[in-house]
Amino acid sequence: xxxxxxxxxxxxxxxxxxxxxxxxxxxxxxxxxxxxxxxxxxxxxxxxxxxxxxxxxxxxxxxxxxxxxxxxxxxxxxxxxxxxxxxxxxxxxxxxxxxxxxxxxxxxxxxxxxxxxxxxxxxxxxxxxxxxxxxxxxxxxxxxxxxxxxxxxxxxxxxxxxxxxxxxxxxxxxxxxxxxxxxxxxxxxxxxxxxxxxxxxxxxxxxxxxxxxxxxxxxxxxxxxxxxxxxxxxxxxxxxxxxxxx
Amino acid sequence: xxxxxxxxxxxxxxxxxxxxxxxxxxxxxxxxxxxxxxxxxxxxxxxxxxxxxxxxxxxxxxxxxxxxxxxxxxxxxxxxxxxxxxxxxxxxxxxxxxxxxxxxxxxxxxxxxxxxxxxxxxxxxxxxxxxxxxxxxxxxxxxxxxxxxxxxxxxxxxxxxxxxxxxxxxxxxxxxxxxxxxxxxxxxxxxxxxxxxxxxxxxxxxxxxxxxxxxxxxxxxxxxxxxxxxxxxxxxxxxxxxxxxxxxxxxxxxxxxxxxxxxxxxxxxxxxxxxxxxxxxxxxxxxxxxxxxxxxxxxxxxx
Numbered sequence: 020x021x022x023x024x025x026x027x028x029x030x031x032x033x034x035x036x037x038x039x040x041x042x043x044x045x046x047x048x049x050x051x052x053x054x055x056x057x058x059x060x061x062x063x064x065x066x067x068x069x070x071x072x073x074x075x076x077x078x079x080x081x082x083x084x085x086x087x088x089x090x091x092x093x094x095x096x097x098x099x100x101x102x103x104x105x106x107x108x109x110x111x112x113x114x115x116x117x118x119x120x121x122x123x124x125x126x127x128x129x130x131x132x133x134x135x136x137x138x139x140x141x142x143x144x145x146x147x148x149x150x151x152x153x154x155x156x157x158x159x160x161x162x163x164x165x166x167x168x169x170x171x172x173x174x175x176x177x178x179x180x181x182x183x184x185x186x187x188x189x190x191x192x193x194x195x196x197x198x199x200x201x202x203x204x205x206x207x208x209x210x211x212x213x214x215x216x217x218x219x220x221x222x223x224x225x226x227x228x229x230x231x232x233x234x235x236x237x238x239x240x241x242x243x244x245x246x247x248x249x250x251x252x253x254x255x256x257x258x259x260x261x262x263x264x265x
Numbered sequence: 266x267x268x269x270x271x272x273x274x275x276x277x278x279x280x281x282x283x284x285x286x287x288x289x290x291x292x293x294x295x296x297x298x299x300x301x302x303x304x305x306x307x308x309x310x311x312x313x314x315x316x317x318x319x320x321x322x323x324x325x326x327x328x329x330x331x332x333x334x335x336x337x338x339x340x341x342x343x344x345x346x347x348x349x350x351x352x353x354x355x356x357x358x359x360x361x362x363x364x365x366x367x368x369x370x371x372x373x374x375x376x377x378x379x380x381x382x383x384x385x386x387x388x389x390x391x392x393x394x395x396x397x398x399x400x401x402x403x404x405x406x407x408x409x410x411x412x413x414x415x416x417x418x419x420x421x422x423x424x425x426x427x428x429x430x431x432x433x434x435x436x437x438x439x440x441x442x443x444x445x446x447x448x449x450x451x452x453x454x455x456x457x458x459x460x461x462x463x464x465x466x467x468x469x470x471x472x473x474x475x476x477x478x479x480x481x482x483x484x485x486x487x488x489x490x491x492x493x494x495x496x497x498x499x500x501x502x503x504x505x506x507x508x509x510x511x512x513x514x515x516x517x518x519x520x521x522x523x524x525x526x527x528x529x530x531x532x533x534x535x536x537x538x539x540x541x542x543x544x545x546x547x548x549x550x551x552x553x554x555x556x557x558x559x560x561x562x563x564x565x566x567x568x
Contacts, residue, residue, distance in 0.1 A: 023373060026370075027371055030367055030370045030371055031371075033367070034359075034363070034367045037363075038356070038358040038359045038360070038363055038399075039358050041358075042358045042399055043358060094356075097354065098353065098354040098355060098356060099350040099351075099352070099353040099354065100356070102315075102320055102348065102350040102353075103348055103349075103350060103353075103368070103412075103415070103416075104371070105319065105320045106318040106319055106320055106343055106346055106347075106348040106425075107343055107347075107348075107368075107371055107372065107419075108340065108343045108344045108371075108372065108373065109343075109371055263319060263320060263321065263322060263339065264315075264320060264321045264322065265322050
């Protein structure tokens, strides 16, 4: 990417995040509120708060990754901003990355808040928070690439249909897998947590926080699964997506 | 060098059924010219514009903008064009300023240049006072002008506007026309699509009529108006039989009690008016309009 492409990426990130932050600041709380909802049940009905906090961080990164990549593309098509951008000297990669980064900007206060709490409670150390941040970035990128692929295949779908689909997928991938609860609960089926990028990322952060112990080979295997999921979905999107319609 | 040129442009959509949207359209638009594509809904205007603006690939044919090939040099084409799509909407949270400013920045302008360009564009479309209001609070016409301002701010050489005034009231529409003509006077080229005949007649230097994917006429508005042998229209309110005319005549169009009678010259028109006056039938004479010719050419009710 050249300097113009990087500049465009930042402009699109700003365009897709700053107006919303300025005029709908409650969005920041909304993202954090959804992710922290299970914490309430953990506090009331019992459970490990460390699991809940790590789950909230993963959930925030995942929800925004999935929802934004589907919803923003759907709405950009609907209002025809995308048509205007295609006919401009803007690289498609700048558009896609800008679109994906914008919700990260919107959710950054929530992520910072959850990170601060985990550090304050001693769940994560200054060192492990770096690994946690890296894991969250990969998790967000994976969910974003899944979202991009869905919106690539469902080009003709109505924005409201895609909104609903992204909400279902986002919530499903966050609340059903072992994001807020330990994978031991699944017993012999605990390997399932490796399949979902959300639960896989959660387990890795738990390893870095010291609340889960896994052999080194398993940690490497989980990283490989997480990274390859992201790369596979991103690669299919790159092959299938068309900036200019055929 | 031509601003826009297409040679035998074809586009076929293959979905549930095959649709031939363009069937060999060849158009040449000169620099500093306002060229209008006129056609019914679904005639192929938008498809043509989308191909020329590098959004859509043609099935066959050649096209270029300022000498750059639309198929093989889309990046070069995009540096010189600005597009306003059909039925474009706005994001409620964005302000006119954000549209104009950020879109200018994406053109590669510096912050200072983008600010100057955005200010100039917003003033041109009379949105400067509303520049910081979220689009959700603007009227339909103001939203449309917001999008036009984002294209204007680009300072592109060729503007491609797909029905930019649809949905605007008469005052707002005329305001946009004035802006378009001013742009042309400043050396910009505009390729416009519309199905508002008055607009095509008022703003175009030249126009082309596209019908079912084919170009059926091209020329200045006056040249197009001379494509039929009729030159005048007489609007008669009442029974035509009193004037000795048959209602099933193909020079007559009936709208309830009103009839438009197309005649070849002023003498015949005045003769008809005289007859109407004698019989006490209300009648008015006027030169034939672009709309009359358009309807005749595309085979509407006049045929």
